[in-house]
Amino acid sequence: MARASTTSDAFNAIAEPRRREILSFLAFDERPVGDIVAALGLEQPSVSKHLRVLRDVGLVTVRRDGRNMLYRTEAAAIRPLHEWTRTFERIWSHQLLRIKERAEKDSRP
Amino acid sequence: MARASTTSDAFNAIAEPRRREILSFLAFDERPVGDIVAALGLEQPSVSKHLRVLRDVGLVTVRRDGRNMLYRTEAAAIRPLHEWTRTFERIWSHQLLRIKERAEKDSRP
DNA sequence: ATAATACATACCCATATGGGCATATGTCAA
DNA sequence: TTGACATATGCCCATATGGGTATGTATTAT
Secondary structure, three states: OOOOOOOOOHHHHOOOHHHHHHHHHOOOOOEEHHHHHHHHOOOHHHHHHHHHHHHHOOOEEEEEEOOEEEEEEOHHHHHHHHHHHHOOHHHHHHHHHHHHHHHHHHHOO | OOOOOOOOOHHHHOOOHHHHHHHHHOOOOOEEHHHHHHHHOOOHHHHHHHHHHHHHOOOEEEEEEOOEEEEEEOHHHHHHHHHHHHOOHHHHHHHHHHHHHHHHHHHOO
């Protein structure tokens, strides 16, 4: 029952380094699969499978252009991830502040 | 060769819903394992294993207090994740703007 | 219609891993 | 020291999944 809630979601999708590379590669422009294959140095089927995962969670969109399938990162889908990590922002600011304060106190004999 | 680069990193660690729950639970205060077990409704060994993963990537820290092990979320370790998602922020803002513009143009006959 | 190009899927193998159970380890109480 | 309590690990099983190879499908070119 590995990875129980493998409710393939965005968090799971970006856990794969290759998929993060793909998202970055497709962030600014739509590109055909072939370009991604060339960029990642992976076999085409592997790339297609990663794209499938990213598509299923809405992290990329596709449109056909003749024989090519043009993929593009759907940046907005990354927003929830950004929001989740952001909930810890206030906390780490506070923690870093405490560390700083302690350092100053320690340096003051 | 599943999950090839299972170089257990923070991205991989937060892919598990339970681990995200743990991070949220431990965000503000340190807590003993028993509390986490009660909160998540998982078996103690499972919780310990999740904590182990989180510890290995530095997302939580521990300190012993008698028979208890007090865990706490190391919020700063989440920062890299926040930064990564942030790189897409400008892009999604731009994309949302374009969607808005199109909507306005379409409503204008 | 036929061939070639560009992808997507199916299938197989190997591995990573989550959950449960049993057990080892560490710490405090009597 | 013995026993109880709090965790951590070891072990087993089942499953999810990544990569590769072969093959199916769609679209353009001839």
